[in-house]
Amino acid sequence: MGTWIDISQRLDDNVAVWPGDTPFSYKVNWSKEQSGSVNVGQIKMSIHTGTHIDAPFHFDDDGKRVIDLDLDLYMGNARVIHLPNKTSIGVDELSHIDLQGVTRLLIRTDAWKDRSVFPQTIPHIQPELAAYLSEHGVRLIGLDLPSVDPLDSKELSAHHELADHGIHILEGLVLDGIGPGNYELAALPLPLVEADGSPVRAVLKKSP
Ligand SMILES: Nc1ccccc1C(=O)C[C@H](N)C(=O)O
Numbered sequence: 001m002g003t004w005i006d007i008s009q010r011l012d013d014n015v016a017v018w019p020g021d022t023p024f025s026y027k028v029n030w031s032k033e034q035s036g037s038v039n040v041g042q043i044k045m046s047i048h049t050g051t052h053i054d055a056p057f058h059f060d061d062d063g064k065r066v067i068d069l070d071l072d073l074y075m076g077n078a079r080v081i082h083l084p085n086k087t088s089i090g091v092d093e094l095s096h097i098d099l100q101g102v103t104r105l106l107i108r109t110d111a112w113k114d115r116s117v118f119p120q121t122i123p124h125i126q127p128e129l130a131a132y133l134s135e136h137g138v139r140l141i142g143l144d145l146p147s148v149d150p151l152d153s154k155e156l157s158a159h160h161e162l163a164d165h166g167i168h169i170l171e172g173l174v175l176d177g178i179g180p181g182n183y184e185l186a187a188l189p190l191p192l193v194e195a196d197g198s199p200v201r202a203v204l205k206k207s208p
């Protein structure tokens with residue numbers, strides 16, 4: 001036992017939230033005393049808090065909602081790579097890495113140091129990387145960051161280019177201490193019918 005490693009952010013009042021977005025809250029809305037039998041909780045949060053996936057509807061009004069996403073994207077073999085101290089991540093940063101057979105690519109940047117505060121700047125994905133990754137068969141990109149674009153971006157070019165190349169986005173991973181290599185990943189979205197994304201519980205298991 002204990003072979004699955006949790007790579008998700010914990011969800012409590014300390015979780016960092018996109019500036020201006022809905023704060024996270026959990027409360028017992030109907031206590032055992034009130035109901036006579038059970039504590040019944042309620043959560044309120046932005047979908048883009050903690051470890052989550054973006055559905056294309058997040059940045060495209062005509063894009064797929066969470067319920068339309070292929071679950072195979074979020075379960076199966078994944079490659080973890082370590083790219084610390086970058087200001088951005090593009091083809092140059094990945095040129096030394098053999099992506100043969102990599103469907104799910106998780107990038108550990110270590111750039112978000114104190115996860116209780118929202119970062120000021122992050123290394124972003126260069127939009128041109130999308131075509132390169134799709135040529136190599138990548139269908140999911142995951143990062144230990146709250147976005148694939150610069151935090152002040154309005155165009156969200158990387159989000160759009162990735163989606164246009166059939167690459168789905170997993171954000172807010174915790175990859176501290178995860179060595180580069182091959183793993184099994186599970187990070188399933190909730191069956192939210194209309195949503196623009198979903199919180200996930202992301203876990204990794206080292207492949208033999
Ligand atoms: N939560 C937000 C609130 C307001 C404005 C943007 C956002 C985002 O999350 C966008 C971000 N670029 C993203 O990676 O999805």
Ligand SMILES: [Zn+2]
Nearest residue numbers: 048053054171
């Ligand atoms: Zn998001």
Ligand SMILES: [Zn+2]
Nearest residue numbers: 054147148171
């Ligand atoms: Zn995003």
